[in-house]
Each structure stands twice: as C-alpha cells, then as structure tokens.
Amino acid sequence: MASNVVELTKTLVLPILEEKALELVDVEFKKEGRKWYLRVYIDKPGGVDIEDCSAVSESLSAKLDEVDPIDQAYFLEVSSPGAERPLKNEEDIRRAVGKFIYVTTYEPVEGQKAFEGRLIQFDGENLTIEIKVKHTTKTVDIPYAKVAKARLAVVF
Numbered sequence: 001m002a003s004n005v006v007e008l009t010k011t012l013v014l015p016i017l018e019e020k021a022l023e024l025v026d027v028e029f030k031k032e033g034r035k036w037y038l039r040v041y042i043d044k045p046g047g048v049d050i051e052d053c054s055a056v057s058e059s060l061s062a063k064l065d066e067v068d069p070i071d072q073a074y075f076l077e078v079s080s081p082g083a084e085r086p087l088k089n090e091e092d093i094r095r096a097v098g099k100f101i102y103v104t105t106y107e108p109v110e111g112q113k114a115f116e117g118r119l120i121q122f123d124g125e126n127l128t129i130e131i132k133v134k135h136t137t138k139t140v141d142i143p144y145a146k147v148a149k150a151r152l153a154v155v156f
Contacts, residue, residue: 036074087150
C-alpha cells in the first residue's frame with residue numbers, strides 16, 4: 001500500500017513543482033510508532049526556503065483531499081532534503097561532481113563497500129572519487145551499477 005501512496009503522491013506533486021520551478025527529490029510514506037508520515041522532499045538550485053515548502057504543502061494537501069487516497073490519518077511534511085541530500089539518479093550524481101559524497105556499494109570495490117570523498121568525475125558508468133587513506137589521497141573508480149546508495153556528505 002505504501003508504494004501506491006508514494007506513486008500517487010509523485011503524480012500529484014510533479015505538476016505543482018513544475019509550476020514553481022522546483023525539483024522532486026523523494027517521497028516517503030512511513031509509519032513511525034503509531035503515526036503515519038507522508039514526506040515530500042523538494043529542492044532547487046540554491047536550496048528551498050520555508051515559503052517554497054509551505055506553498056507546495058498547501059497545494060498538495062488540497063490535491064490529496066480531493067483524491068483521498070489514504071485511509072488512515074497521516075501527517076504531510078514537505079521539506080528540503082537537507083545538507084546530506086540523497087543522490088537518487090544519474091542527473092543528481094552529475095550535479096555532485098566536485099562535491100563531497102558518501103557512497104555505499106552492493107558488493108566490495110577494492111575491498112570495501114563504503115566510500116567518502118570528493119566526486120572527481122562521473123562518466124555515466126563509473127564514479128571517480130578522491131578519498132583520503134591515512135595521510136595520502138587516492139582515487140577509486142566505482143561502477144555506477146554497484147552503487148547501493150549515494151548522498152552528499154558534510155565535511156567538518
């Protein structure tokens with residue numbers, strides 16, 4: 001059922017976001033404790049602000065009320081994906097070139113399954129990441145097909 005709600009929400013929110021020149025990052029429908037949450041993550045170059053989130057929330061809420069696809073009570077949350085935004089597709093990864101990212105893989109690459117470093121290049125097939133190993137820097141090529149999850153990483 002959750003996947004149906006997610007897909008319908010995407011269908012309803014995309015025209016709203018297009019009208020406001022915003023991008024859909026992700027949609028989640030999750031139960032936490034006894035409560036259900038429908039979360040919509042949006043973004044735009046330079047980031048979204050509270051007004052963007054509020055406008056999308058109001059428009060989406062009205063559409064959801066019209067269609068009424070969810071049987072139980074839930075909370076609608078519209079927000080930014082945050083500083084550690086997930087990189088969901090090839091376009092997201094291309095935009096992340098030059099930034100610090102964190103990547104996990106389905107199977108080991110050079111003996112490990114988690115990498116954090118600067119994304120140097122993405123050619124559609126491989127991510128080239130510059131990582132620090134002790135006091136040196138090296139590059140690792142990670143096949144895109146082996147990427148389980150990727151997100152931006154905050155560097156301290």
